[in-house]
Amino acid sequence: MKKLLEVLNLKTYFFLEEGVGKAVDDVSFFINEGEIFGLVGESGCGKSVTALSIMRLVPSPGKIVGGKIIFEGENLLEKSYEEMRDIRGRKISMIFQEPMVVLNPVYSIGFQIAEAIVVHYPEVSWDEAWERAVYMIEKVGIPNPRRRAEEYPYQMSGGMRQRAMIAMALINNPRLLIADEPTTALDVTVQAQILELMERLKEEYKASILFITHDLSIIAEISHRVGVMYGGKIVEVGDVFSIFDRPLHPYTFGLLNSMPRLDKEEKRLYSIPGSVPSLLSFPQGCRFKDRCDKAFSLCDKEPPLVEVESGHFVQCWLFSK
Amino acid sequence: MNEVLWVLKRLLKNPSSCLGLVIVLFFALVAIFAPVIAPPEYPDEPYLLPKGGWAVEPSPPSPDHPFGTTEGQYDIFYGIVWGARTAFKVGFMTVIFSALIGVVVGAISGYFGGWIDEIIMRITDIFMAFPFLVAAMVLTTILGKGLDKVMIALIAFGWMGYARLIRGSFLSAKEELYVLAAKAIGVSSFKIIFKHILPNTIYPVIIQASMSMGSMVVTASALSFLGVGAPDGYADWGQMISYARNWIVGAPGEALRYWYTFVYPGGTIALFVLGWNLLGDAIRDILDPKLRRIRVR
Amino acid sequence: MTAYILRRLLILPVILLGVTFLVFFMMQFLDPVQRLSAYIKSPAELKSLSADDLEKLVDKYGLNKPLLVQYFDWLKRVLRFDLGWSEVAHQPVRDAILSRFPATLELALFAVFPVVWGGIWLGIISAVNRDKPLDQAIRIFAVIGWSLPSFVFGILVLFLLYGVLGLFPPGRLSLWAQNIVSSPDFKLYTGLYVVDGILNGRFDVALDALRHLVGPIITLSYLWWAFILRITRSSMLEVLHKEYIVMARAKGVPEKLVIHRHAKKNALIPVLTVAGMMVLGLLGGVVITETIFDYPGIGRLAATAAQQLDYPLILGITIFYAFLLVLGNLVIDVLYAVVDPRVRLE
Ligand SMILES: Nc1ncnc2c1ncn2[C@@H]1O[C@H](COP(=O)(O)OP(=O)(O)OP(=O)(O)O)[C@@H](O)[C@H]1O
Numbered sequence A: 001m002k003k004l005l006e007v008l009n010l011k012t013y014f015f016l017e018e019g020v021g022k023a024v025d026d027v028s029f030f031i032n033e034g035e036i037f038g039l040v041g042e043s044g045c046g047k048s049v050t051a052l053s054i055m056r057l058v059p060s061p062g063k064i065v066g067g068k069i070i071f072e073g074e075n076l077l078e079k080s081y082e083e084m085r086d087i088r089g090r091k092i093s094m095i096f097q098e099p100m101v102v103l104n105p106v107y108s109i110g111f112q113i114a115e116a117i118v119v120h121y122p123e124v125s126w127d128e129a130w131e132r133a134v135y136m137i138e139k140v141g142i143p144n145p146r147r148r149a150e151e152y153p154y155q156m157s158g159g160m161r162q163r164a165m166i167a168m169a170l171i172n173n174p175r176l177l178i179a180d181e182p183t184t185a186l187d188v189t190v191q192a193q194i195l196e197l198m199e200r201l202k203e204e205y206k207a208s209i210l211f212i213t214h215d216l217s218i219i220a221e222i223s224h225r226v227g228v229m230y231g232g233k234i235v236e237v238g239d240v241f242s243i244f245d246r247p248l249h250p251y252t253f254g255l256l257n258s259m260p261r262l263d264k265e266e267k268r269l270y271s272i273p274g275s276v277p278s279l280l281s282f283p284q285g286c287r288f289k290d291r292c293d294k295a296f297s298l299c300d301k302e303p304p305l306v307e308v309e310s311g312h313f314v315q316c317w318l319f320s321k
Numbered sequence B: 001m002n003e004v005l006w007v008l009k010r011l012l013k014n015p016s017s018c019l020g021l022v023i024v025l026f027f028a029l030v031a032i033f034a035p036v037i038a039p040p041e042y043p044d045e046p047y048l049l050p051k052g053g054w055a056v057e058p059s060p061p062s063p064d065h066p067f068g069t070t071e072g073q074y075d076i077f078y079g080i081v082w083g084a085r086t087a088f089k090v091g092f093m094t095v096i097f098s099a100l101i102g103v104v105v106g107a108i109s110g111y112f113g114g115w116i117d118e119i120i121m122r123i124t125d126i127f128m129a130f131p132f133l134v135a136a137m138v139l140t141t142i143l144g145k146g147l148d149k150v151m152i153a154l155i156a157f158g159w160m161g162y163a164r165l166i167r168g169s170f171l172s173a174k175e176e177l178y179v180l181a182a183k184a185i186g187v188s189s190f191k192i193i194f195k196h197i198l199p200n201t202i203y204p205v206i207i208q209a210s211m212s213m214g215s216m217v218v219t220a221s222a223l224s225f226l227g228v229g230a231p232d233g234y235a236d237w238g239q240m241i242s243y244a245r246n247w248i249v250g251a252p253g254e255a256l257r258y259w260y261t262f263v264y265p266g267g268t269i270a271l272f273v274l275g276w277n278l279l280g281d282a283i284r285d286i287l288d289p290k291l292r293r294i295r296v297r
Numbered sequence C: 001m002t003a004y005i006l007r008r009l010l011i012l013p014v015i016l017l018g019v020t021f022l023v024f025f026m027m028q029f030l031d032p033v034q035r036l037s038a039y040i041k042s043p044a045e046l047k048s049l050s051a052d053d054l055e056k057l058v059d060k061y062g063l064n065k066p067l068l069v070q071y072f073d074w075l076k077r078v079l080r081f082d083l084g085w086s087e088v089a090h091q092p093v094r095d096a097i098l099s100r101f102p103a104t105l106e107l108a109l110f111a112v113f114p115v116v117w118g119g120i121w122l123g124i125i126s127a128v129n130r131d132k133p134l135d136q137a138i139r140i141f142a143v144i145g146w147s148l149p150s151f152v153f154g155i156l157v158l159f160l161l162y163g164v165l166g167l168f169p170p171g172r173l174s175l176w177a178q179n180i181v182s183s184p185d186f187k188l189y190t191g192l193y194v195v196d197g198i199l200n201g202r203f204d205v206a207l208d209a210l211r212h213l214v215g216p217i218i219t220l221s222y223l224w225w226a227f228i229l230r231i232t233r234s235s236m237l238e239v240l241h242k243e244y245i246v247m248a249r250a251k252g253v254p255e256k257l258v259i260h261r262h263a264k265k266n267a268l269i270p271v272l273t274v275a276g277m278m279v280l281g282l283l284g285g286v287v288i289t290e291t292i293f294d295y296p297g298i299g300r301l302a303a304t305a306a307q308q309l310d311y312p313l314i315l316g317i318t319i320f321y322a323f324l325l326v327l328g329n330l331v332i333d334v335l336y337a338v339v340d341p342r343v344r345l346e
């Protein structure tokens, strides 16, 4: 299989008054063509910042300070503004968590979708772009597309908006779709519909998806490979079966145990002790060690990322002897 | 107290708020030591400007009159020094009293709600229907000349902003737990307002008050400038500028001839307002909870 | 939305009634003779004011009746725009106000564009270049403008433009132009001298009128920019942090369009209110600026009335101002709904 995107040693830091926040610190992973790659982790572990780094849209005071982002064989970090703009929304597009706030309140849905075409293909007339937008609105399952295109975001439900956003993201037939918690803000039945829609459209448009969530059950359902993030680092990567059947890192273990499962009878749900420390106060060495029940002396030093079985990597001293 | 120190520390960290603080402190010193800096000629009436003669035409700075004399031979230096006292007096009195009235009115409105709130808010709307300067001008005209009348007029039309502010925070604070809890154990309304709600809603008032110091002083001076404020010969910066008005164009071929009549009082009042504005802005930045949380997430 | 506007319309009479009552209440601080002057219809009545005439007049205007009855009598007159006789203007108060209105309107029309547009423009530049030197410079420029009292800066402008350069004189027209305007051949179509000058083919008159507007406009622009600029800047900064801006960038929208299409339209919604209030302020006449530049509009009229203690006139102008403000604010709210679709269809 061919790699579509490869992130190598990415470092994105926030330069705050109180110090440097290492939101993404030395993160590496790759996404194959046609694959759904799931990225999981607790709130604040750096998932969104990783996604924004790939788009090169990290908000100030954040900066990408190191690493490479290879997309279709080229390093995105070396692209000029104009080159990068051309990639955004055409080759890589993004869906956000809060459909309530990511659509511009003063423009109609149709306008915002058609705009995504015109900014990349100026030769397309506005009327044609509008037609394509209407077609795409229909495609994502919004009834009455012609009328809906004229409507403003506040006139739509959360599920509708999320569908509109998917339409906007897929309109230029991108190679990679970054979905940052696309279903978190929706209720469960709508969640299932949206997931189903995304899987179907992914097949149709032959795109890859970077699927970000903190919900392991969604990951189990749709992704092929998984990366587990903690404190700005990817602590474990592997295909979905090895991660779920043979979790290695104590953090992954804890995450899986805290998730209700049907196949194992559990007396009570486990929860990882403590909470994620603030960005500026992670311990030296392994960032998880203060919450880890298996921590030992070596954990004061930073563990290397090692391949335990083929394609299954973990960053923990327990496995690098 | 800790809070005050913390605010002070933040103030000193930022160069522009530091500048504001220095300017305001400087004027405060001038106002406090006015009797030493410019000893009054008539100790019973220190705010009356001493005259250097009876001619109308201003005379340039001289050892007797370091900033010169303005129209009617009034001493400019004396006017500026004692004008600082006038400015502080007007500023503090109007801001404190309009804030006080506003807080009381807003607290009643927000606490009781219902038709009391409706009536009070409509009254507020009525007062806000008048442009501030015009309203102050009319009321001063009706009440007659004098600084006390100016202050009454400014207070009468200056309280509405505070009332709306306090009412707003009351409406939201009312829902919050601490009020419900206090009500449940049977604390009286009066006590709830003064002990439980007000201390929690007072920041916006402090911000607003510090931001309006400058504009209150300017409006008072504007009234004096128009000739409906301070009585003739009273130490007031607006008045000093109105004296300069007829001379500003200079003499034929000598445009700058009477510069001192305008530059000293004009510069003084601009500097004073600048100081307060910088300070008010900084206090807002520091105390505003919305801005305070920025970047902390 | 319609419910909201309907509610506003229903409250409107209440507010206007309250406004008149407040003015009437302030009148009660005047002594009886001064109060009487607000009722008198012509100078003839004032002429022979002996002690018993006074009694008769008090009787005639019902000033010895109960307060509430007095108020409604007075209100009836006010609603007929019968605002009394102005000694200063030598004409009925209503005519005094109406005859000054074109001058004020002309100044407002010419000032509104530089004031509002300039402030918005500066605010956007400042926000887009946040914390860069350009932003710092604009903010220093603004804080100075914000701190300069109008009567200080206005005099400075007058001094520079007229005293030093001799270019832009105070007043509304030069003497020669005034003579042309008041001659019978010159038709006053609108009362705006720039427009009328052009319509009459007297471009020299139009130019002269324009020349007299420069000083007040510069003064107003600089002083008011600070307000619009501050609001635009903070509104713009807030909007630039919104998710839909990130979304627009993620779509590949060029930065220029992100700012001028996606951010600006949202950021300008709160600015609209301030801009509207400024237009109202201009329409009401700007007291200090008109006074300094000796510009014969309503603002200067108000100042003169106050200086000369012409109570009927100052009270009349106050009522005029308040009505203008109340009605104008209603218009602004409706406009608001037109611009912001969220409000429109609520
Ligand atoms: N604009 C910013 N300024 C300062 N710090 C930021 C900013 N954006 C993100 N961070 C920091 O970066 C870290 C990672 O944030 P990120 O948004 O990537 O978390 P996340 O994994 O997406 O969490 P969530 O599940 O809540 O979306 C957080 O600790 C946050 O404090």
Ligand SMILES: [Mg+2]
Pocket (backbone or CB within 6 Å): A047, A048, A049, A180, A181
């Ligand atoms: Mg996130």
